[in-house]
Amino acid sequence: MKEIEVLSIGELLIDFTPVGASANGKPIYEQNPGGAPANVAAALAKWGRATSMIARVGNDFFGEDLITTLENHYVDCSLISTDGDIPTTLAFVKLNAEGNRSFSFYRKPGADLMLRKEDIDKAYIKRCKILHFGSVSLTGGTSREATWHAVEQGIENSKIISFDPNIRELLWKDQDEMKEQIKKGLSKAHLVKMSDEELYFVTGEKELEKAAKLITDAYAIQLLIVTLGAEGSYYLFEEKTGFIQGYRVRATDTTGAGDVFWASVLHQLLEKISLLELQEKDIRNILQTANAVGALTTLKKGAIPSIPTLDEIEQFLHQ
Numbered sequence: 616m617k618e619i620e621v622l623s624i625g626e627l628l629i630d631f632t633p634v635g636a637s638a639n640g641k642p643i644y645e646q647n648p649g650g651a652p653a654n655v656a657a658a659l660a661k662w663g664r665a666t667s668m669i670a671r672v673g674n675d676f677f678g679e680d681l682i683t684t685l686e687n688h689y690v691d692c693s694l695i696s697t698d699g700d701i702p703t704t705l706a707f708v709k710l711n712a713e714g715n716r717s718f719s720f721y722r723k724p725g726a727d728l729m730l731r732k733e734d735i736d737k738a739y740i741k742r743c744k745i746l747h748f749g750s751v752s753l754t755g756g757t758s759r760e761a762t763w764h765a766v767e768q769g770i771e772n773s774k775i776i777s778f779d780p781n782i783r784e785l786l787w788k789d790q791d792e793m794k795e796q797i798k799k800g801l802s803k804a805h806l807v808k809m810s811d812e813e814l815y816f817v818t819g820e821k822e823l824e825k826a827a828k829l830i831t832d833a834y835a836i837q838l839l840i841v842t843l844g845a846e847g848s849y850y851l852f853e854e855k856t857g858f859i860q861g862y863r864v865r866a867t868d869t870t871g872a873g874d875v876f877w878a879s880v881l882h883q884l885l886e887k888i889s890l891l892e893l894q895e896k897d898i899r900n901i902l903q904t905a906n907a908v909g910a911l912t913t914l915k916k917g918a919i920p921s922i923p924t925l926d927e928i929e930q931f932l933h934q
């Protein structure tokens with residue numbers, strides 16, 4: 616059976632990104648495929664990694680469109696369920712002047728949160744190298760139980776667990792519950808990507824270095840990466856820490872930058888035979904490239920449509 620390099624689990628939905636305004640000032644939206652784990656999967660598959668997605672979409676036009684998009688990026692979609700009468704989730708993106716975004720969701724709940732334990736195929740988990748998940752599928756519905764089931768299966772089968780909390784506060788009714796679920800995710804993962812805001816939310820510590828240390832002291836995380844928007848990124852790896860400066864670009868839409876950045880980190884880690892051979896200099900090189908990938912992703916609207924090709928990344932790094 617063919618090996619899967621990354622198995623990504625979680626939300627797959629439609630983002631409506633504003634692209635301008637009509638004559639009467641109403642926003643005009645462009646429809647883009649989205650969902651953080653889906654963005655990670657699409658990027659990895661675009662760069663040639665064997666990638667599968669476990670998700671649920673509605674049996675509707677949007678669901679069909681999402682599957683077609685992922686398939687066009689060579690993501691294996693055989694574990695994406697479409698049965699059931701709950702429609703595909705729609706997310707409306709608002710962008711501020713700096714290209715930073717906030718979201719409103721149309722789901723009560725949508726199909727993405729209806730992922731079920733039965734949708735998790737153990738054989739697929741056994742075949743993967745890295746199992747990646749986020750926190751939206753932990754917000755509620757049946758997807759919470761399904762996601763934890765997949766993560767447990769991954770741990771039992773000695774897989775590398777990757778976690779991006781990617782907090783969407785709007786989705787959580789209860790902040791304590793959100794913190795508890797994120798902490799549970801941190802306790803299960805080997806590789807973690809957090810933003811500086813998420814680090815503060817979980818630890819209550821404003822100083823980045825202290826907050827990162829609190830996280831790695833509390834949980835057995837092998838590699839913690841903190842994204843800092845245009846500033847770049849920060850790592851904590853085997854007690855060693857450092858900042859890697861971001862690239863200066865004219866950002867138009869940061870949607871998906873964090874996901875594609877993280878996909879780049881996973882892509883480069885997959886070059887290594889084992890995480891045990893990783894050294895600090897490797898992490899610094901990995902983040903240099905991932906910062907470039909994140910910066911390139913901000914140049915176009917949407918997440919999946921703005922994933923750079925490997926050639927574009929090479930060119931940007933050597934310009």
Ligand code: ADP
Nearest residue numbers: 810842843844845847866872873876906909910
């Ligand atoms: P997250 O979704 O985790 O908050 P960020 O928005 O911080 O992700 O973006 C991830 C990475 O993409 C950053 O660490 C940085 O390397 C790059 N990036 C994001 N925004 C910009 C920007 N405006 N200019 C240059 N690089 C950026």
